[in-house]
Amino acid sequence: MKTLLRNWLPNNVKQQIRHLFTAVDEYQLILLSFLFARFPRSATWLYSLVNRDFMREQQAVLSGRLAYRKQEGIQAVSSALLRRNIHRLEKGLCMQPRRNVFATDFILATVECFATCMNNKHIEASELKWALDVLSAYFDAVTHVENIAQANAIFIAIDKSVIAGQSDPKHSFVPYQHKSIIDTDITTASLRDLCIRRRSVRWFTDKAVADDQLNEAISIALLAPSACNRQPFRFHVCNDQQLAPDIARLAGGTAGFADNIPCVITIVGDLSAYPMSRDRHVIYIDAALAAMQLMLALETLGLSSCPINWPDIDVPEQKMADRLRLTDFERPVMLVAIGYADPHGMIPYSQKKSINVIRTDVI
Ligand SMILES: Cc1cc2nc3c(=O)[nH]c(=O)nc-3n(C[C@H](O)[C@H](O)[C@H](O)COP(=O)(O)O)c2cc1C
Numbered sequence: 001m002k003t004l005l006r007n008w009l010p011n012n013v014k015q016q017i018r019h020l021f022t023a024v025d026e027y028q029l030i031l032l033s034f035l036f037a038r039f040p041r042s043a044t045w046l047y048s049l050v051n052r053d054f055m056r057e058q059q060a061v062l063s064g065r066l067a068y069r070k071q072e073g074i075q076a077v078s079s080a081l082l083r084r085n086i087h088r089l090e091k092g093l094c095m096q097p098r099r100n101v102f103a104t105d106f107i108l109a110t111v112e113c114f115a116t117c118m119n120n121k122h123i124e125a126s127e128l129k130w131a132l133d134v135l136s137a138y139f140d141a142v143t144h145v146e147n148i149a150q151a152n153a154i155f156i157a158i159d160k161s162v163i164a165g166q167s168d169p170k171h172s173f174v175p176y177q178h179k180s181i182i183d184t185d186i187t188t189a190s191l192r193d194l195c196i197r198r199r200s201v202r203w204f205t206d207k208a209v210a211d212d213q214l215n216e217a218i219s220i221a222l223l224a225p226s227a228c229n230r231q232p233f234r235f236h237v238c239n240d241q242q243l244a245p246d247i248a249r250l251a252g253g254t255a256g257f258a259d260n261i262p263c264v265i266t267i268v269g270d271l272s273a274y275p276m277s278r279d280r281h282v283i284y285i286d287a288a289l290a291a292m293q294l295m296l297a298l299e300t301l302g303l304s305s306c307p308i309n310w311p312d313i314d315v316p317e318q319k320m321a322d323r324l325r326l327t328d329f330e331r332p333v334m335l336v337a338i339g340y341a342d343p344h345g346m347i348p349y350s351q352k353k354s355i356n357v358i359r360t361d362v363i
Helices: 002-008 011-038 042-049 055-070 080-094 107-118 125-141 146-157 161-166 188-197 211-221 244-249 282-300 314-324
Strands: 233-238 263-270 304-309 330-339
Touching: 011 042, 055 330, 080 107, 080 125, 107 125, 107 146, 125 146, 125 161, 188 282, 211 233, 211 282, 233 282, 244 263, 244 314, 244 330, 263 282, 263 314, 282 304, 282 330, 314 330
Parallel strands: none
Antiparallel strands: 233 263, 263 330, 304 330
8 A cells, every 4th residue: 555655646745745754753752852851751651652663672572572481491493591591600610719609599490491402302412512511510510509409410310312422521612711712813903904994885796695605704703792692693694696685675775776785694683582671682782793793704705795774664574574484573683785896886985983082981
């Protein structure tokens, strides 16, 4: 219906309608600021009564929390609950000074989750090995007070044969000292050069993107930090010159250059990784950190990229959800257009702010 009207209405009428919507939005803003001065919860009222901007996000957060409960913290091939708790155990093992007794409030839940994951053939073997190695190190390190002893008894009884082949004692997935981290010959100057070289590129040659290069870059992106090491996202890769423009076109920000994008990755956050709504922003933060590493890695491989905004708008949201077969609790965070830069393609100068403008010293 909307598309029909869009094609049928004359331009001046469409412009007047747009002005009307802008005016309504302006009045809402005025009303909001007026109410704000009097009632602290006015923004929530206004957004729930007259504005649907946050509706989908609220629904996604809620359905993510429900899915977390239903799936017992497991998301198909990985468990956010296991990852978070194993991460917490590792922090305890690294603590200075290390305590003889810690994690008493969650060790039982962790071992039970580990047992469930060991029975789930979809969970990645290296995730299970990490959990097994850290749990073994934990039980070796702590004093077996009541509930730790109880958790240890359950842990010992778990059948670990599924990952027996993975348990190389010389390569244990447990905390290690900083001095054993590999050295790097990357200098500050070379990192700066890489960052200067990376530009948002919108014009690409028609050379197909090598899939092994994509995998290399994605594997580097996956080394990015994430809150409690959950890595709550998936990369939906469309490396097909015929299909990629259709996906890129779903984002308004590609107008005029979508057709020449040979490859696009949609980074999708998974809200079923969180039992509580207070963590609803983490998917965006974690996905963005991984996206940055992806783009720098692509650059070292001779590929260029452009991050593409994914605003929360009804029609494209639905189209993307249909195209990628997303659940209610999976949210596209951003798109990344990828290809070999057209050497004659233009790049905006994009002046960067100076340190004076962005640095605030807290004293
Ligand atoms: C989250 C995000 C969303 C962006 N969305 C778009 C977009 O929709 N369309 C576009 O052409 N560029 C987009 N960009 C690219 C920015 O315009 C670009 O990063 C900025 O102008 C700075 O230029 P540079 O990346 O070359 O340093 C986006 C960048 C980011 C980080």
